[in-house]
Amino acid sequence: MYWCRLYAAIVLFPALVSSAPVPRAYLGLNTTLLRLVRDNAVNISTHSWENGTLAEALTEAEWPRLTPYMPVSIFPPARLPWWENAFDVLSIAETTIDQKANGTLPLANGEGSVGDPASLGQAVLLYNWTRADLNDTRFSTAAGDQLGYLLNNAPRAPSGAISHRVSDVELWADFVYMAPPFIAYFGALQNDSGGLAILQIAYDQIRLYRDALFDADASLWRHIALSSSNDTGHWATGNAWAAAGMMRVWAIINHSSFSSQMQPQKNNLTQWIDEILTGVWKYQQSNGTLLNYVDQPDSFADSSSTALLAATTFRYSLLTYDGKHDTAALQALSLVWQSIDKNGWLLNTVDPEAWTQPTQNGTHSPEGQSFVLLLAAAWAAF
Numbered sequence: 001m002y003w004c005r006l007y008a009a010i011v012l013f014p015a016l017v018s019s020a021p022v023p024r025a026y027l028g029l030n031t032t033l034l035r036l037v038r039d040n041a042v043n044i045s046t047h048s049w050e051n052g053t054l055a056e057a058l059t060e061a062e063w064p065r066l067t068p069y070m071p072v073s074i075f076p077p078a079r080l081p082w083w084e085n086a087f088d089v090l091s092i093a094e095t096t097i098d099q100k101a102n103g104t105l106p107l108a109n110g111e112g113s114v115g116d117p118a119s120l121g122q123a124v125l126l127y128n129w130t131r132a133d134l135n136d137t138r139f140s141t142a143a144g145d146q147l148g149y150l151l152n153n154a155p156r157a158p159s160g161a162i163s164h165r166v167s168d169v170e171l172w173a174d175f176v177y178m179a180p181p182f183i184a185y186f187g188a189l190q191n192d193s194g195g196l197a198i199l200q201i202a203y204d205q206i207r208l209y210r211d212a213l214f215d216a217d218a219s220l221w222r223h224i225a226l227s228s229s230n231d232t233g234h235w236a237t238g239n240a241w242a243a244a245g246m247m248r249v250w251a252i253i254n255h256s257s258f259s260s261q262m263q264p265q266k267n268n269l270t271q272w273i274d275e276i277l278t279g280v281w282k283y284q285q286s287n288g289t290l291l292n293y294v295d296q297p298d299s300f301a302d303s304s305s306t307a308l309l310a311a312t313t314f315r316y317s318l319l320t321y322d323g324k325h326d327t328a329a330l331q332a333l334s335l336v337w338q339s340i341d342k343n344g345w346l347l348n349t350v351d352p353e354a355w356t357q358p359t360q361n362g363t364h365s366p367e368g369q370s371f372v373l374l375l376a377a378a379w380a381a382f
Ligand SMILES: *[C@@H]1O[C@H](CO)[C@@H](O)[C@H](O)[C@H]1NC(C)=O
Pocket: 039, 040, 043
């Protein structure tokens, strides 16, 4: 574990130790290339969910002790030490708060999405809990406003599921990565009965989303339900968002003070992640990739969802001691690694904003860049 952490710090934090020898053979990943992947991710992330996903990816890849995936306290230290200052993650939180429109509750302009801005919430909470100026309440207030918006203002389905969209009720698999991890982290950090109730809400939202989107026949999630433009297909990135969001909530519960109390919830989350991993890897292509619509043979290959699902599989294996999906994830890792060009761009991705098409020539997937970092971090821990 020590080596994993040290490795991640060396790999992705060049300012400190760029001349240090890198144990390349340990992972087989070219660290110069990983830095380019990271720089590109930082450079092209613009939308709220991209910035939020990037903040998570940077935390996992560079500051692993500040994630819920390490066997250390989930409570951040009151002050971050210089060698673990998470400067790039906190800078995303700072930009978010600086740009936040006065009089609005969500953390950022979600462009019609309820869930997406909440993905920035974990970075904002980290900033608040580790801030130097204890009089600065902006980050705490903004996180509280974001939570309040989700729980009290956003539209809901009759089941109680919070809509992923502002203008009407729509349930998108994407929501599971955007909102429940923030809600869960908020609750875990409160560390009292109120916090437990918030943690339970994060779990319940996942349960309600699964009720609406899980297709038991395929063991895969549909993309969008309750919408005028349902997407009943099994979109690979949607399955990736759902599995990765559940994994993160599992880990937050596991490292909270409520882990034993919430054992039944953890057990269900484990099963719900497993069923997605079973569903997607069943359709893995012989070169290791997943198709953009997992079980549609005429769909194109998508390295981006392949990366996030491989990352989630390594986490799943580490945390639940269930290695049955490892072989598939290793093959996926290899495919993803081969899909990165010499300038650090992940190739063969789906267009995140037009999800039935591949990215056009000369453009790249911001979230795909972050998924590579999540994969490298999970692999470093594996
Ligand atoms: C970010 O993009 C700009 C132009 O789009 C480029 O000049 C700059 O070198 C890029 N930065 C990194 C770190 O790649």
